Amino acid sequence: MIRTLKRLGLTLLGAGAFLFLTSVVLAWWPTRGEERTITIIARRFQYMPNIVRVRRGDTVTVRLMSEDVHHGFYLDGYEVQTSALPGQDGVVRFVADKTGKFAFRCSITCGAFHPYMIGYLKVEPDYRFLGATGAVLALFGATFMVVSARSASAGS
Numbered sequence: 001m002i003r004t005l006k007r008l009g010l011t012l013l014g015a016g017a018f019l020f021l022t023s024v025v026l027a028w029w030p031t032r033g034e035e036r037t038i039t040i041i042a043r044r045f046q047y048m049p050n051i052v053r054v055r056r057g058d059t060v061t062v063r064l065m066s067e068d069v070h071h072g073f074y075l076d077g078y079e080v081q082t083s084a085l086p087g088q089d090g091v092v093r094f095v096a097d098k099t100g101k102f103a104f105r106c107s108i109t110c111g112a113f114h115p116y117m118i119g120y121l122k123v124e125p126d127y128r129f130l131g132a133t134g135a136v137l138a139l140f141g142a143t144f145m146v147v148s149a150r151s152a153s154a155g156s
């Protein structure tokens with residue numbers, strides 16, 4: 001009876017520690033996104049760079065600079081936009097909270113090949129977060145095994 005209570009107590013302790021660690025990690029980690037400032041040069045009919053990579057959770061500031069005429073920047077999926085004239089940069093800021101590949105395109109008609117003026121934002125998962133979650137799970141597994149081993153040896 002006492003052994004059963006002990007085992008139950010240890011299991012609850014393990015579960016409690018697991019929940020505590022998980023909540024700490026979950027509460028703390030998503031705010032670890034970095035501040036990213038990305039300058040994109042727009043000119044007929046391309047963006048430079050036309051592929052931008054960020055991590056999920058990053059706060060992204062896109063600074064759009066035009067080298068010739070009025071160009072726009074509209075990001076699909078995030079529905080944010082800005083525009084730039086030569087000497088008059090456009091700025092847009094957002095939190096990259098969705099993973100995936102999102103197209104950004106020119107939202108201001110700037111000439112014949114305007115519809116082909118396109119680039120991509122790739123928002124990658126935060127592997128550090130996945131790593132931390134994995135570490136917590138591993139810790140829980142280890143705790144569980146130690147508790148089981150102790151219960152088994154106590155029972156024999």
Ligand SMILES: [Cu+2]
Nearest residue numbers: 071106110117
């Ligand atoms: Cu354009």
